Amino acid sequence: MRNARKLAVSGAAIVATAVVFLIPFAFILVNAMKDEQQAARLDFALPTTFRIWENLVEVVTTRNWMLLKAFLNSAILTVGSVTLLVIVSAMVGFVLQRRKTRWNGLINFLILAGLMMPPAVVPTIWLLQSLGLFATLHGLILIEVAYHMSFCILLYRAFIATIPRELDEAAIIDGAKPLDVFFRVVLPLLWPVTVTNIVVQTVSIFNDFTNPLYYAPGASNATVQLTLYNFVSQFDTAYNLLFMNILLITIPPLVVFLFFNRQIVAGMTAGAVKG
Amino acid sequence: MAGLLLKNLRKSYAQTQVIKGADLKIEHGEFVVFVGPSGCGKSTLLRMIAGLEEITGGELWIGDKLCNDAEPRERGIAMVFQNYALYPHMTVYENVGFGLKLAKTPEQVRDQMIREAARTLQMEHLLERKPSQLSGGQRQRVAIGRAIVRKPEVFLFDEPLSNLDAALRVDMRMELEKLHSALGATMIYVTHDQVEAMTLADRIVVLNAGVVQQVGTPLDLYYHPANRFVAGFIGMPKMNFLEVTAHAVEDGRVTVGGKDFATLTVQGHFGTIKVGESLTLGVRPHALRLDSAGPLAGRVQVIERMGHETNVSIELPSGGTCLAVLEGNPPIERGERLALAFQPDEAILFDANGDALNAPPVRRVQ
Numbered sequence: 001m002r003n004a005r006k007l008a009v010s011g012a013a014i015v016a017t018a019v020v021f022l023i024p025f026a027f028i029l030v031n032a033m034k035d036e037q038q039a040a041r042l043d044f045a046l047p048t049t050f051r052i053w054e055n056l057v058e059v060v061t062t063r064n065w066m067l068l069k070a071f072l073n074s075a076i077l078t079v080g081s082v083t084l085l086v087i088v089s090a091m092v093g094f095v096l097q098r099r100k101t102r103w104n105g106l107i108n109f110l111i112l113a114g115l116m117m118p119p120a121v122v123p124t125i126w127l128l129q130s131l132g133l134f135a136t137l138h139g140l141i142l143i144e145v146a147y148h149m150s151f152c153i154l155l156y157r158a159f160i161a162t163i164p165r166e167l168d169e170a171a172i173i174d175g176a177k178p179l180d181v182f183f184r185v186v187l188p189l190l191w192p193v194t195v196t197n198i199v200v201q202t203v204s205i206f207n208d209f210t211n212p213l214y215y216a217p218g219a220s221n222a223t224v225q226l227t228l229y230n231f232v233s234q235f236d237t238a239y240n241l242l243f244m245n246i247l248l249i250t251i252p253p254l255v256v257f258l259f260f261n262r263q264i265v266a267g268m269t270a271g272a273v274k275g
Numbered sequence: 276m277a278g279l280l281l282k283n284l285r286k287s288y289a290q291t292q293v294i295k296g297a298d299l300k301i302e303h304g305e306f307v308v309f310v311g312p313s314g315c316g317k318s319t320l321l322r323m324i325a326g327l328e329e330i331t332g333g334e335l336w337i338g339d340k341l342c343n344d345a346e347p348r349e350r351g352i353a354m355v356f357q358n359y360a361l362y363p364h365m366t367v368y369e370n371v372g373f374g375l376k377l378a379k380t381p382e383q384v385r386d387q388m389i390r391e392a393a394r395t396l397q398m399e400h401l402l403e404r405k406p407s408q409l410s411g412g413q414r415q416r417v418a419i420g421r422a423i424v425r426k427p428e429v430f431l432f433d434e435p436l437s438n439l440d441a442a443l444r445v446d447m448r449m450e451l452e453k454l455h456s457a458l459g460a461t462m463i464y465v466t467h468d469q470v471e472a473m474t475l476a477d478r479i480v481v482l483n484a485g486v487v488q489q490v491g492t493p494l495d496l497y498y499h500p501a502n503r504f505v506a507g508f509i510g511m512p513k514m515n516f517l518e519v520t521a522h523a524v525e526d527g528r529v530t531v532g533g534k535d536f537a538t539l540t541v542q543g544h545f546g547t548i549k550v551g552e553s554l555t556l557g558v559r560p561h562a563l564r565l566d567s568a569g570p571l572a573g574r575v576q577v578i579e580r581m582g583h584e585t586n587v588s589i590e591l592p593s594g595g596t597c598l599a600v601l602e603g604n605p606p607i608e609r610g611e612r613l614a615l616a617f618q619p620d621e622a623i624l625f626d627a628n629g630d631a632l633n634a635p636p637v638r639r640v641q
Contacts, residue, residue, distance in 0.1 A: 169327050170360035174374035174421070175348035184373075188364045 032243040039240035055244040062230050062241075066222060067248070074223040074252075076137060078206045081144040085152050085201055086194055088145070093156030094182055098168065114150035121214050128215060140216040144205050152197050159193040160186065199260045203253045224249040277338030277351070277428040278303040278461060279324065285332035286319055286485075293319055295485045296333065301463070301478075306455050308464045310472040311482035312508070317465045318433055320482070324463065325354050325431050338428060351428035355435045359418040361406040367393075368402040371420045378425075392424040395457070396450075412443050419451075423458065432464040436471065448474060469509055473497070481505050498636070503629035506557050512586060515563075515597050517556045519624075524548045529624060531556060534593035536570035542619040543633035546626075554632070555625040560586070562621040563599035569616030571597050575609050589613050 031039045032055060034047040060067050096107060124143070125134060133139030163186060171185045187194075209225040216223075227249070231242040279301040286294035294316050301307050309317040322328040324335060326347035335342050342350050353374075361370050369376075371392055375385045393399045396416045406414055415435060422430055432451075436444045452475060455462055466472055472479050473493045481488040481496065481504070489501040493509075500506035506514050519531035522538060529548055532538050533556070541556065548554070563571070573589035576596065585601045599615050607613060624632045 164358065164360065166356050166358055166360040167362065170354070170356060170362075170421075171373070172327070173325060173347050173352065173354045174425075175377040180377060185362055 028243045028246050031239060032247050034240050036238050036240050039238075039243065042239065051240070055240055056248075059231075059241050059244045059248065062227075063219065066219060066230065067224070067227050067245070069220070070222045070224045070227045071252075073137060073221060074206055074225075074249075077140060077144065077212070077223060078202055080138075080141045081148070081205050082198055082201050084141065084145045085148055086197055089149055089152030089197070090156050090187060090190060090194070091182065092149075092153050093160050094186055096153070097157045097160040098165070111150045111153055114146075115154070119147060125214065135216055135218050135221060137216060137221060140212060140221070143211055143215050144208065147211070148201055148204065152201065155193050155197060156190065159190060163189055195260055199257060202256050206253050278305070279429060279463075280336040281324075281333070282336070283333040284320070284323065284330060284335060286316075286323055286328065287331045292331075293485045294323070294331075297487050299480060299487065299490060301461060303461055304459050306462045306464065306475060306477045307480060308466060308472040308476035308478075309480045309482060310466055310469055310508070311488075313467060314484075315482040316485040317467075317480075317482050319485075321431055321433055321463060321465045324350075324429070325352055326350055352431055353422035353425050353427035353429075354431040354433065355415075355418045355422050357434040357437050359406070359414045359438075361414055361417055361421075363406050366403055366405055367398065367409070367417050367420075370406070370417055371402075371424050374421065374425045388424050392420045395423065395454075396420050411439050412447060415439065415447060419454070423454070428461065430460050430462045432462065434466055435464075436466075437468075444471075451475060470511065473509070479509075481508060483508075499631070499634040500623065501631055503555060503557065503625045503631075506623060506625070506631065510559055512560045512598050512600065514557045514559050514623075516625075517558075517595070517597075519554050519556045521548050521550055521552045521554055524550055528619075531624070535573070535591040535595065535597075539570050539622075540619050541622045541624060541633075543624075543635065545624065545632045548624070548626075548632065553627055555629070557623040557625060558617050558621065560598045560600040562617045563597070563601075563615040564617070565601060565605060565613070566616035567614050569614035571616070572612065572614040573597065575607055575611045575613050578607060578609060580604060587613065589615070 027044065030044060030046065031042070033050050033052050035049055035051050038045070038048060096104060128134035128139050128143075131139075133142065167185055167189075168181050171181045176184065207225065208223070209228075212221070212223040212226055228242060228245055231238045231245060279299070281297050281299040284294060284297040285292065297320060299307075309320060311317050319328060323330050324337075326342070326345065330343050337350050337352070340350075362373065365373065368389060372385050372389045375388060380388070389402075390399065393402055396419060398413065398416050398420060401409065401413060401417070406417070409417065418435070435451075436447050439447060448471060451464075455475075464471075464475060476493055478490060478492055479496055480490050483504050489496060489505045491499070496505055496509045500509060503516065507516065517533050517535065519533040519539070521529055522532050523530040524545075527542060527544065529541050529543075529545060530538050531541060531554065539556070571589070571591065573591045575587060576590050577586075577588040579586040583603070585604060585607075587599050587601060587607065589597050589599070591597055597615065621635050623635060626632055
């Protein structure tokens with residue numbers, strides 16, 4: 001009797017989750033295949049004419065193949081930001097955790113402030129302009145790194161605390177210089193938290209709409225999120241093309257997550273951080 | 276291989292001095308053990324030699340090089356840690372060869388050296404495993420292998436056997452002795468276990484509260500402790516201490532009286548003792564034997580029968596206890612009245628500062 005009730009509750013939870021997560025996706029999928037008129041009704045009816053290929057071609061070729069350039073920009077932005085984030089945050093977390101100085105309190109405060117304070121957009125734009133980084137992809141990479149660094153540092157610092165200090169000392173005795181200790185001994189042991197950071201930050205940065213909008217305007221700098229604007233205007237929205245665009249730009253983060261999902265599990269269960 | 280010289284070595288953390296002027300000369304090839312209770316500074320002293328702690332004052336010489344500010348990799352030392360500190364993401368082969376790889380040793384030479392170290396420690400079959408797949412004893416071998424492969428001047432061991440079970444500890448102790456004989460290397464070993472110290476050391480350094488109490492061979496420390504601390508620390512079970520007063524002082528003999536007995540004569544060569552001076556009488560449990568007329572008498576509290584010997588604890592009239600180790604299996608019961616005696620030259624007298632006033636002869640088996 002108890003097992004049946006547990007099963008019923010689990011079943012209800014799965015159904016509820018499916019409704020919340022899968023139904024919107026199904027909606028997008030169905031409407032991406034319709035023509036403009038039928039899509040404008042915004043309902044769940046199956047397409048009367050299937051225009052998958054035509055919608056796909058139109059989305060990709062809009063504004064001189066802007067979507068392809070946008071994919072490239074998004075890829076550069078995401079890969080560049082995440083790489084910098086992982087390396088720099090891990091280094092900062094390592095030094096903060098291992099070296100106790102009187103500056104640690106102030107640095108901890110600044111990191112927490114970075115997490116809590118909202119970004120000041122206009123002063124940041126002025127700063128980027130004075131540095132000649134406004135409306136550039138590398139400027140945007142630095143913005144993404146700055147905005148996400150606090151979270152990454154906190155994750156890394158907490159995880160490094162679980163690595164025994166004796167491993168560092170053994171490496172030093174073996175002849176390792178500080179960078180050797182970090183890259184050859186500590187960083188490999190941080191794989192689980194590195195994977196977590198990669199997945200979380202990739203999805204967050206790839207899906208970021210506002211930062212590219214504010215800090216890297218211009219058609220040549222557009223990321224995939226901004227291409228959605230191609231199909232939305234004040235008076236006329238081509239919903240079928242909009243949904244097809246959403247479908248296309250959902251695929252990369254989905255692939256990353258599906259791929260790294262196994263890595264996260266493997267990283268957690270491998271477990272051998274204890275020396 | 277090199278010897279070491281510590282000249283008035285000091286270490287302070289802010290205002291607290293934890294090592295208070297250590298002077299020590301270690302010869303090349305010697306096996307020296309630092310021993311003492313928890314918090315005495317033995318690990319700190321070892322880490323200062325390794326370069327993992329800064330030296331606040333004094334000089335550290337390794338060979339003919341002043342190493343106060345030298346990086347650990349420049350000191351020619353290798354260390355084995357209590358928790359092994361093996362790199363979990365590397366195989367045994369990579370763990371052992373890590374130092375050589377950092378030193379950019381050619382791959383073929385490196386391979387040869389790793390396999391030679393593995394052969395010495397009988398762990399060739401473990402080379403492709405990761406540390407998580409090894410037992411405690413195997414991990415300890417790998418940690419030792421990582422140290423010996425670099426052929427350092429000095430080996431440092433920081434309580435390497437503490438995490439092993441009792442039986443394995445005895446086996447590994449013998450392995451370490453064999454290793455020392457085979458390599459002829461200078462080894463400095465830290466432990467809180469005085470049995471390890473007594474069995475492994477050429478010389479023992481006894482530390483207490485950051486001060487070197489005595490340096491000597493194991494038998495030296497056992498028979499000729501410099502002070503009450505060393506006398507109580509070395510030797511198991513612990514030495515019995517009785518507060519006494521000097522009644523009569525003659526050349527080669529002192530008569531003392533105490534709360535638990537009228538008078539007792541102790542023989543030996545003493546320093547200056549004044550009549551009426553408060554002293555401490557120390558006598559080892561193994562020196563006591565059953566004697567119905569013996570001066571130390573009381574009720575039996577605890578009997579521990581070990582098979583080949585029996586530990587007996589008696590309650591003295593003053594409320595103190597006296598522990599004796601008697602041979603074999605004597606027919607004594609709890610609550611029984613027992614009297615113990617010892618040879619007059621087997622006791623040690625300590626003055627009010629705790630310094631030993633005499634040195635009993637070293638007993639040799641005939």
